[in-house]
């Protein structure tokens with residue numbers, strides 16, 4: 472980045488936005504960090520917490536093009552994090568997911584192009600791979616819109632890319648804080664299906680993924696970070712062990728539109744992916760829109776028969792899951808509150 476950079480974070484009042492905003496404000500080469508979001512109370516909280524005259528807030532909604540356009544003026548870089556993320560609510564209100572995640576993302580990309588932004592990184596999820604729920608479907612379409620941008624706007628100066636996350640550990644409303652609350656309340660842990668698997672990522676991992684995409688993206692790229700997975704049964708047991716609790720596990724059955732495992736990359740994507748050590752880069756399919764060609768010639772790249780799936784990648788044992796949980800500041804704080812001195816603790 473060069474001097475005078477302005478960075479916009481859509482949906483920037485969440486945990487991702489706060490972490491990225493803090494690290495950007497710590498850099499002198501960033502002129503301004505803008506947050507575009509809907510909730511004025513969360514903006515006010517963030518204004519007080521970060522207390523910087525280089526932080527500016529725009530009230531608006533990615534669904535409303537004019538509010539996006541206003542926030543986009545003179546911006547150099549965009550992190551597009553605004554989204555509806557809850558799977559169950561998307562099942563009841565799928566068009567709400569479409570409006571925010573799909574049409575809203577289209578607004579962000581078009582406004583960025585019109586404003587001459589250099590780079591847009593769109594945040595997606597593993598639930599967009601072979602999606603079974605409305606949240607994942609709306610995000611899959613966002614990825615398609617981001618990937619198609621370069622095909623249709625070859626003279627644009629705006630690079631549009633995506634990153635895909637697994638489960639961000641301890642994110643708001645997710646299972647780890649729920650398990651800890653249940654333990655603190657003296658309840659048993661509610662496990663949907665102990666064999667279910669999820670990719671586990673820390674907030675820091677997700678921020679480094681976005682940073683990697685930002686520095687390496689070519690038009691239409693999608694990046695994933697390699698990750699280990701764990702079964703939810705192991706996750707629950709690891710929480711019980713760390714808190715030295717005698718709570719039991721109650722099996723409650725899966726919720727609306729859940730998968731037993733998630734894929735961070737499909738077999739079709741893996742066949743054209745580049746291995747970048749900790750990351751995979753999945754370039755856009757840049758073939759032209761001329762169907763006749765494909766009656767005569769197809770895609771001869773190597774083919775994969777397995778997805779990058781949380782059921783088949785390396786799965787963490789209970790002890791490894793404990794180690795990973797101990798790296799989370801929130802878990803350490805909760806352990807300290809419970810008088811369990813996390814600093815000297817070693818996972819069992």
Ligand SMILES: O=c1ccn([C@@H]2O[C@H](COP(=O)(O)OP(=O)(O)O[C@H]3O[C@H](CO)[C@H](O)[C@H](O)[C@H]3O)[C@@H](O)[C@H]2O)c(=O)[nH]1
Pocket residue numbers: 556557558596597598636637638639644645646647649661662663664667668669703725726729733
């Ligand atoms: O009481 C519960 C609640 C959840 N689970 C299980 O715990 C795992 C994780 O559940 P979360 O609700 O924490 O996460 P999800 O996988 O449902 O989805 C989360 O991860 C996604 C990325 O894959 C998105 O970020 C999404 O917003 C976020 O909610 C799932 O297997 C779920 O079945 C339980 O066992 N018991």
